Amino acid sequence: MRQAYHISLSNLSELGARMCGVASACLRDATVAVLEADLSLAEQVMARDVELDELRAQAEAQAFDLLALQAPVASDLRTVVSALWIVADLQRMGALAMHIAKAARRRHPQHVVPVTVRTMVERMGSVGVHLADQAGTVLMSRDVQLARSMEAEDDLMDGLQQDMYQAMLDPSWSAGVAPAVDLALLARFYERFGDHAVAVARRVVFLVTGENIGGDTTPSIPV
């Protein structure tokens, strides 16, 4: 019984890590799609929706089986419930990557991202991809130090979001209102993607140490 329990738990972590891999790949490709106005890549990203739905459904079924058949208590119970929250965060990360891909499709063949802020979008993309990859590693390794280090990288993401807003509010902004509206939302999607990756890492820290390292404190609107 106990062994079956641990095998199921490790399967759950593995499903989570696979979801991180998909979310990370989706964000990487969605970022290329908006930067290069690549319609076919945008559509490839959007087609991966079902993959995440499927992985989440598998994880939820496993977690429900664990709860129903093993009736875990104390920290075992918290681990299983955390897995349910974690896969919800991971699916949301995928949905946010898809929102970015959809922007590329909607504006195609036009570009969503003006040349002046290309580098910022590239950086938001690479920070997001790295956060998702690290969340996957944390799920498998339960490496608390790595999980904590993600906080600083998420601050970097918030900083990039603010830089983007500053660029749009600057008198030198010449791209007009429409790209600003697109980019305001795009930056928000990247920032939320990072938040969810960090939320996953925080849940692991909490499970390992019992220590709650803070909630949703990211800025909500341009400073």
Add this chain to the structure above:
Amino acid sequence: MRQAYHISLSNLSELGARMCGVASACLRDATVAVLEADLSLAEQVMARDVELDELRAQAEAQAFDLLALQAPVASDLRTVVSALWIVADLQRMGALAMHIAKAARRRHPQHVVPVTVRTMVERMGSVGVHLADQAGTVLMSRDVQLARSMEAEDDLMDGLQQDMYQAMLDPSWSAGVAPAVDLALLARFYERFGDHAVAVARRVVFLVTGENIGGDTTPSIPV
């Protein structure tokens, strides 16, 4: 045992309904705060953060106790796990209302909302408040018909969000880039608030009927 279980479950619904009440009041006040540039009201909204944290913590503690002490299975298990998801949605609704209040504080004494789109913001606010109120009723009554009717009202919210984007992209938009960036995010916060209220209702429908009435299909970026 069985009776204690049902009392706990109904306590859980009540905590959820109270959270709906707080989220609804926060959105109502946050909307007045952005429309009237009312700093003190914005700050009152932001202070209610702890109230939602506290209610969610209570609900989670009850749900964990139920899982640990009663080891529910089948639909009972699904009900308790759903409660955990529901309170997460409700807390997020509160956070979104606070993001709106923060926008009022950040721009004070300036107005966030140009006169030309005041009515749209007012309507998004009243639709959101109504959705939160209905979610509270659905939690207590498990009224599937009411839950389903919320879908149409959420479509109205999505339509208002699109109207807002159209207004900003129209050549007649004279307010410039900065208010457009604020409003793009504001409209997104209202729309997500509605999504979470509907997500709560959908979970109740699923618990009562076993029928899954769809996922997160709202548009992500201006059409």
